[in-house]
Amino acid sequence: MAAHIRFARVAVEIFPTKCFSPRLHGCSNVNIPVRYCSTTAAKRGLVLGVYERGKGEGVTLTPGADLYNQQTGGKLAEFIHLAGPTIKKGKSRVFYGLDETYSAVAVVGLGAQGLGVNELEERHEGKENLRAAAASGVRQLRDILGKSTIEVDGCSDAEAVAEGASLGLFAYEDLKAEDKRKKPVETQLYKDSGSPQGWTKGCLLADGQNFARKLMEMPASHLTPTTFASISGEKFGSIGNIEFEARDRAWAESMKMGAFLSVANGSEEPPVFVEVKYSGSPDSSAAPLVLVGKGITFDSGGISLKPPAGMDMMRADMGGAATVSGAIAAIAALKLPINVVGLIPLCENMPSGKATRPGDVVTAMNGKTIQVDNTDAEGRLILADALCYAHSFNPRAIIDLATLTGAIDVALGSAAAGVFSNSRVLWNLLHNAGVGTGDRLWRMPLFNHYTTQVTHSQLADLNNIGKHGRQAGACTAAAFLREFVQCPHWAHMDIAGVMDNKDEVPYLNKGMAGRPVRTLVEFTAKLASQKWI
Numbered sequence: 001m002a003a004h005i006r007f008a009r010v011a012v013e014i015f016p017t018k019c020f021s022p023r024l025h026g027c028s029n030v031n032i033p034v035r036y037c038s039t040t041a042a043k044r045g046l047v048l049g050v051y052e053r054g055k056g057e058g059v060t061l062t063p064g065a066d067l068y069n070q071q072t073g074g075k076l077a078e079f080i081h082l083a084g085p086t087i088k089k090g091k092s093r094v095f096y097g098l099d100e101t102y103s104a105v106a107v108v109g110l111g112a113q114g115l116g117v118n119e120l121e122e123r124h125e126g127k128e129n130l131r132a133a134a135a136s137g138v139r140q141l142r143d144i145l146g147k148s149t150i151e152v153d154g155c156s157d158a159e160a161v162a163e164g165a166s167l168g169l170f171a172y173e174d175l176k177a178e179d180k181r182k183k184p185v186e187t188q189l190y191k192d193s194g195s196p197q198g199w200t201k202g203c204l205l206a207d208g209q210n211f212a213r214k215l216m217e218m219p220a221s222h223l224t225p226t227t228f229a230s231i232s233g234e235k236f237g238s239i240g241n242i243e244f245e246a247r248d249r250a251w252a253e254s255m256k257m258g259a260f261l262s263v264a265n266g267s268e269e270p271p272v273f274v275e276v277k278y279s280g281s282p283d284s285s286a287a288p289l290v291l292v293g294k295g296i297t298f299d300s301g302g303i304s305l306k307p308p309a310g311m312d313m314m315r316a317d318m319g320g321a322a323t324v325s326g327a328i329a330a331i332a333a334l335k336l337p338i339n340v341v342g343l344i345p346l347c348e349n350m351p352s353g354k355a356t357r358p359g360d361v362v363t364a365m366n367g368k369t370i371q372v373d374n375t376d377a378e379g380r381l382i383l384a385d386a387l388c389y390a391h392s393f394n395p396r397a398i399i400d401l402a403t404l405t406g407a408i409d410v411a412l413g414s415a416a417a418g419v420f421s422n423s424r425v426l427w428n429l430l431h432n433a434g435v436g437t438g439d440r441l442w443r444m445p446l447f448n449h450y451t452t453q454v455t456h457s458q459l460a461d462l463n464n465i466g467k468h469g470r471q472a473g474a475c476t477a478a479a480f481l482r483e484f485v486q487c488p489h490w491a492h493m494d495i496a497g498v499m500d501n502k503d504e505v506p507y508l509n510k511g512m513a514g515r516p517v518r519t520l521v522e523f524t525a526k527l528a529s530q531k532w533i
Contacts, residue, residue: 043103043148046190047137047165048076049130049155051113052086059086060113064153064193068105072098080107090132090506092140103148106141108133110155117435128438130160135168135507138187142169147183154194161194162187162202163518164507170210171509172217201334205518208330211235212514215322216499220298220315225272225346228297228318232325232344236276239332243277255365257345257385262362263378264347266302266355273386274321276342278332280528287396288339289527291328291520292386294379294402295321295346302349302375303357316512317379319499320401321346327520334521338528341393345382349375361460365389366484369460377464379404380480387484397426397489397533399520400481402496407473408444409497414504416440417516420478421491425533430491433523439516441493450479489533 048068050059059080061069069076079095080087087093089111094104110133115126134152141150152165165187173181189199215223215231223231229246236242249271252261257273264271274295277288299317300306306314316322321344328342356362360372362381365388370381379402390398408418416434419441421427427443434441453466453476462483466476478492498515501508527533 043145044101045141045145045148045150046102046105047092047134047141047150047152048105048107048190049110049133049153050080050087050107051110052089059109062110062153062155062193064155064190065107067191067193075099076105076107089129090136092133092136094140094144102151104141104144106137108137122431122440123435123438127157127160127436130155130157131164131167131438132506134161134164138165138185139168142182142185147185149186149188151188151190153190154199156194158189158194158196158198159202159205162189162199163206166203166206167209168507168509170213172214172511174214175219175222204330204333205521207333208326208521209514209517210326211329212319212322212326212517213512215325216316216319216512216514218315220348223297223315223318224269225295225297225348226270228295228321228344228346229272229274232274232276235325235329236332239329241278241280241335242328242332243279245275247273247275252385255385255389256363257365257389258363259365259370259381260345260347260385262356262360262372263296263302263349263375263381266352266375267348267350268352269297269348271345271347274342274344274346276325276328276340276344278328278340278342280331280336281339282337284339286339287394288341289524290341290343290390290393290395290398291324292343292383292390292398292400293321293324294318294383294400294404295344296349296379296382297346299349299376299378300351302355302378303351304374304376305351306376313500316499317349317403318346319403319495319512320379320493322514323401323495323517323520326514326517327524330517330521331524334525336521336525336528338524340524341390341395343386343390345386347382349378359459364484368462368483371457371460371463373463374465377477380464380477383481384484387481391486395487397423397491397527398485398487399430399491399493401493401520403499404494405474405477405496407470407475407477408494411444411474412442412497414498414501414513416442417498418442418444418474418494419491420444420446420475420482420494422446422482422485423489423491423533426489426491429526429530429533430519430523433526434516434519437516437518437522439498439519441516441519444478444494445475446478446482447475450475451482454480454483
C-alpha cells in the first residue's frame, strides 16, 4: 500500500557544487552523446517520485519510493514530512543521509496521480509530467554530485522516465575546452520500479532525438554536407542492419535533379545525397515507408540574402535531415518490423557568381519547370527532387520533414509541428503518435486554393513562392511540394516552429530540440502493425 505523507515546515539545505567537464554516457546499455555536471569522485544518487494529493493533504509515494522508504525504515517519509510544503509538479527536493548507498536523494513532484490524455491539450499529461520530473531530478543531482551514477524511479512508466532523464541531461559541448565541459553521468533504472524493456526503449528514443539535436547544434563550419554524411554513416554503422550510401554531384546530375543542384551551385561545398535503407520487415520486398529530410547545412538565403539578425540559427536548417537520421537510428535500434528508406539531400544555400538568381527557371527530376523568384525558398526545391526519387521505391507512404517556413512558426509557434497530408488514415496515425510522445502535431490545409497560387507562373510550370507573396506561406509551400507527389499516403511536416527550445518543453534544455523524432518513431511502430496502408 502506498504511503501518504502530510507536511510540516522545515528548511532543507542544498549544497552548491562547482561544474566541471567531460563526455557522456546516457542510460545503461545505451551510448548517448551528452554532457553533464560534475565534481571529482564518482558518487551515486537516486531520483524518486511522489504524487500530489489534495491541497494540504501531502503526497503519495510511488511504488519505487515506497520500497525505498521501507528499506530506510521510514526515514524517507519522515524527511519529506519535515521538509514542509508539497513538492509541486516538475520540482524537486534533495535529501542527504538517508542511507549509505546514495549520497543524495532527489524527490520529484509528479503532479496528480492517474492523469491520462487531455483531449484539449492533445497529449498524455501523466507521461509529460513524468518526463519533466525525471529531467528535474537528474539535473539537480548532476549539479550537486558531479560525476556520478544516478538511479531513477521508473514511476510505473519507465519509458517516459528514461526519455525525460536522457533528454534533460543533453548538452552539446564538443567544441568547448575540456575544463568547461560537464562530467559524465550514467543513469539507471532503480531496482524493480519499472519495466527494464520500457527503460531501454525510452533510452533508445531519447538517443535518437539527442543525435538529431547534436547534428542541429553543430556549426556549419563543422557540419558540411560531407561531414553530415560521414557522421550519420558512422552512427548507422554502429547500429547495424542499415545500408548507407552517400551519392555525389555526378549522381544527382545523372538523375536530372536540377532543382536540388540549383541550390547547391552557389556553394563551394559539394552536395551529397544520402540514401539509407533499413530492412526490418520479415518480407524484404515489402513496400517501405520513405522518410525525406531537408538537409540545408547552412542557409544564407542565397542571392535573396537573409537579414543578419538570427542568421546563425540557420546552421539548423538541416533539421529535417537530422530528424530523419535520428528517427531511423532509433527505428533500427528498436528493430521495428518494417522497411524504411531515408532520403537526405544535403547542400548549402549560398550567394556567389554561380548561385541561382531570382527569376531563373530550373527543371526538376519529373520534368516540371520552376520559376525561382526567391532563392530563400530553397528547401522546397531540394525536397522536390527527393520526393520524385522517393517514388522509385514503390513506397507504402512518404513523409517529408523540413524547417521549411517561418510562416508555420507564426501560425503554431513551438506548440506543435504543422502537418499537411493527402491521407486521413496517415494523419490519424501521426496525430495519435504525437499524443503519446507529447511532441504534438497539428493538421494544416492542403486546399486547391493554395495550389493555384504556386501554379501561376509567368515563365514556368510552377513558381517557388505563391503569387500573393507571404500570405499563407506554409500552405503554399506544402502545395508546391504536392506537385511532386503521386503517392496516395503522403505527409509534409513543417518543423520550423519546433526547431529550437527556449523554455517551452521543461525536459529539453535551451537550444536545438530534435523534434519530432520520438513522434516519428512511434508513428512508424504504429504503421508497422497496420495493414491498410
